[in-house]
Amino acid sequence: MARVVVDVMLKPEILDPQGQAVQRALPRLGFDGIEGVRQGKRFELEVAEPVTDEALARIHELAGTFLANTVIENYTVRVEEGAAA
């Protein structure tokens, strides 16, 4: 079994109200020095079979059509360390 991680982030030019809310809260809580916060989503996919190029292509497809809204979000796909390719 292998783990594939899909990270989804809003595109840099897109407003991130959640990240901004976190950023605004930081100084109130005494955490200084943070200039910007962007909040995203991380998906951990447990893959039954070895992660072949073909399997990775399928994961790219599902990430691009289902996990991420590619109109406003970018995503990256990576195989977790230690997993056999």
Added chain:
Amino acid sequence: MTSTPRTALDTVTHAAGTPDAGQPWAELGLKQDEYERIREILGRRPTGAELAMYSVMWSEHCSYKSSKAHLKQFGEKAPESDALLVGIGENAGVVDIGQDYAVTFKVESHNHPSYVEPYQGAATGIGGIVRDILAMGARPVAVMDPLRFGAADHPDTKRVLPGVVAGVGGYGNCLGLPNIGGEVVFDACYQGNPLVNALCVGVMKHEDIHLAQASGTGNKVVLYGARTGGDGIGGVSVLASETFEETDPEKGPAKRPAVQVGDPFQEKLLIECTLEIFNERLVAGIQDLGGAGLSCATSELASAGSGGMRVELDTVPLRDSSLSPEEILMSESQERMCAVVEPDKVGRFLEICEKWDVTATVIGEVTEGDRLEIYWHGEQIVDVPPRTVAHEGPVYHRPYERPSWQDALQADDAAALPRPATGEELRAATLALLASPNQAAKSWITDQYDRYVLGNTVLAQPEDGGMVRVDEESGLGVAIATDGNGRYAKLDPYTGAQLALAESYRNVAATGARPLAVTDCLNFGSPEDTSAMWQFAEACRGLADACRALGTPVTGGNVSLYNQTGDAAIHPTPVVGVLGVIDDVARRTPIAFAEQGQLLYLLGETREELGGSAWSQVAHGHLGGLPPAVDLERERLLAEILISASRDGMIDAAHDLSDGGLIQALAESCLKGGNGARVVVPDGLSPFVFLFSESQGRALVAVPRSEEVRFNDMCGARGLPVARIGVVDGEEIEVQGQFSVPLRELREAHEATLPGLFGAPR
């Protein structure tokens, strides 16, 4: 702040010295002659920043360059109205409703963005119209959403509709504004071009009216609200004016649609902050930032004012410090406002903003003279006469021509279609109609909206119109309905636009409110297509004539063109919102038949009118013939009767008759009240025509027996034909001698359709 070094800032001096430098005017959507005209106005080539401003402000969406010539009629033919306090041209029109109250309302489109990214497109559509209303000085009190989607069973509709509905609900619910109505229509013609219109209504006292103008030399220009980021750069010219199919990949990423994301909690702060600022009388002029962002706000404020304006663009607070001055000018970041403030009031203004955690920055001031000058780190990058940017853009008299297919369409009469003849067939047709996506219950959608927040909503979907209380003491309230039937307008755009107004007007009157004023959102195909342009011209002419006849002026609205994919334009879809006033909302008339034994009266005359009808669509997938005839004098009379009957307590329920005809109205009123009805087909009418015809100027009312004589006398005295057609009774709808349907079966057919199509709400 870190600013990336710019090797070649295109200053005014630089532009004057390099007249032959090539400029990407075509990529920005400008035509050659428009570019030439800009050079002529300035006496030199524009700088990059100036070119950005002109291109976005001269786009169809901002300049109304194709529609202006026709929209003029709304002013020229406007009926005399004592109620109109602010007319067309401001952020929204303002209407006097008495007791020193004024209301402002407007409907706008956010069609293309909602197709690209349904949730955010619809959400920012709400945000934009709410800021328009706020900018007039009013507290927004309710929203409505007229929506049009492609075929209900098309896979892409399953993407677009749930997203749009969730976006409307998400933004509106977070703001704490009730969504009191609107429409949902499915038709294959909207497949690639769904229509997401948004209406907002706000309330204020007369003295609170604010205008978008910059006057008083030395007054400060304050930008407040969200920081400026790279949202929707060029969104106005790209998203609103062109279809993707026309996008030329050679032109590169400038045409890439950039979506704006809204933050309703920021908007809520902006609303409360702005209202506190109004309350302390701290602003001389104010404008919201919507399409075209700062380009629009600065040029419109300066253009409408008496002086010029100087802006230090590098003082604009940014979310992304790498933005170029051109991008800052074009950014459509949401939740921003621009105010003109006297210098001695700036301190207090900023204090209030700080209290609400709203970023506010003085970015410039009103100057003597008549130029809009914008500086970037001390260097002048814009020096233009603001009127040429904002109000004196190009005007096109586009050629238009009645399409060659119009005659054949009108000749394809729906009267020739096979009809249900037996009682059994009529029963089946009734159930099929009520279960069809367009005629089915819309509660799957409206249940996702908060309809009663703020505690002033007295009528909301599925009533004929939404109604909110304005004054708790007196019960003064306003009612609003929006309507538009693209099928009618396709058959005859002149009549179709009048029918949209007639229906909306009738809906408001059916609630018991007196119609006062109109806002419209004109959704059409490409103005460069002579057929679509003809439809637009005819619809404007029809609507302006009808507004004059009904005494309800157009106060403002919006035009959305280019709703077209290739040669296939949407049905011409003028959406008309009518606002009415009611002295006491306790006197309102709902649609529900709440009490057994009450008498059912059909007001108006029923003729055989099936062209464009819901029945012809559901039973035969047919669109042809002529739409129902419009009789505005009759509409006016019907409205007077409905209003008087409501005020004097002569009717307990009223439902206007429109698409779907009598059977639709009867079923909705029965289902809402949980009571059945027995009706008799009047002499001289076939049961089918009686039930399914869509003749206009009609309403169905429930009259308590004790009021029957008085009600009949009133209708007789005023000359309105009425017929007693039955009684509220039992737990089924029975059309005597024809068929009966238990309410339970009817309800199942009517309410299961949308959940079946779209599953669980998001």
